[in-house]
Amino acid sequence: MAAITLSIDIGGSKIKACTLSKSGKILQEYTKVPTPQSANPKNVLATIKELVQTFKYDRVSAGFPGYVRDGIVHTAPNLGTGYWAGINLAEELMVTLGKPARVVNDADLLGLGCVSGKGFEMMTTLGTGFGTAFYLEGKVLPHLEVAHHPIHKGQDYDAFIGEAAYNEIGKKKWNKRMQYVLSVTKTVFNYDRLYIGGGLSRKLDFKLDDNIILVNNIDGIDGGVKLWEQ
Known part of the structure; x- marks a missing residue:
């Protein structure tokens, strides 16, 4: 069976998620919630976990508004670099959601x-x-x-x-x-x-x-x- 991808867009004002088939077809429509007021890793991860609790998926892709290399966040100008610098978000998402995860900049x-x-x-x-x-x-x-x-x-x-x-x-x-x-x-x-x-x-x-x-x-x-x- 082809892998289903959970795609997450972490934004300065909203966090959005949907699931995609192997061909890129939307399986579960975009759902969005406000980005938490204090957008630190703990709050953002908790928001994502709640947002996707009814979604079915095999792997995770996330776009993050900052400089990301190898899944590690280095800057987060609109969320707070002080909170995020050095956070391995790919690893944190894998632990939080229980599936393999990849993270890049949101524009990427x-x-x-x-x-x-x-x-x-x-x-x-x-x-x-x-x-x-x-x-x-x-x-x-x-x-x-x-x-x-x-x-x-x-x-x-x-x-x-x-x-x-x-x-x-x-x-x-x-x-x-x-x-x-x-x-x-x-x-x-x-x-x-x-x-x-x-x-x-x-x-x-x-x-x-x-x-x-x-x-x-x-x-x-x-x-x-x-x-x-x-």
């Missing part, structure tokens, strides 16, 4: 389900912050925290175009900033294709280059399965 996971698998591709997510991921011939490359690189007058990407900035400056000014950001990423990364997801991607109101593709969480849903094929 979304992009795995979206990219074509041809050439050098980049994934960005526009939401609480600015998520990025890179792929070569469909293989996820080492994660870079581009979000924390200065982009304008000492501000990093998170501060310049994140959700807080959008709420402060409004849609028109935010779109102007996004045009600037996309011109920079195009010059710096020379990608074959750029995928843009996240809640704020729906606020983009200017014409995008032909090699820029807007995606949503459903488009990248089978990233949880493809993580086990890496």
Whole structure:
């Protein structure tokens, strides 16, 4: 029998989960709950355990909003790096849920389900912050925290175009900033294709280059399965 994958998206405001067949088809629809107010590992793991208690699955894939290497969290800017630095989240999920688990950055996971698998591709997510991921011939490359690189007058990407900035400056000014950001990423990364997801991607109101593709969480849903094929 083909393995069923539990796919978990740990976000700054919500934690979402669904189960997927081997082909990436949704078996149990996305269910979401608020991320706990004190988003430390103990609270987040308890929330996940409660969220998926009725789900049936054989393995776990999780996307986490921070720098993750080999399942170990190094930064968690929107949840609290002080809580998370050094936490082996893959191991913690395996202990909590009783199934083998893999963890990568949330943009890495979304992009795995979206990219074509041809050439050098980049994934960005526009939401609480600015998520990025890179792929070569469909293989996820080492994660870079581009979000924390200065982009304008000492501000990093998170501060310049994140959700807080959008709420402060409004849609028109935010779109102007996004045009600037996309011109920079195009010059710096020379990608074959750029995928843009996240809640704020729906606020983009200017014409995008032909090699820029807007995606949503459903488009990248089978990233949880493809993580086990890496």
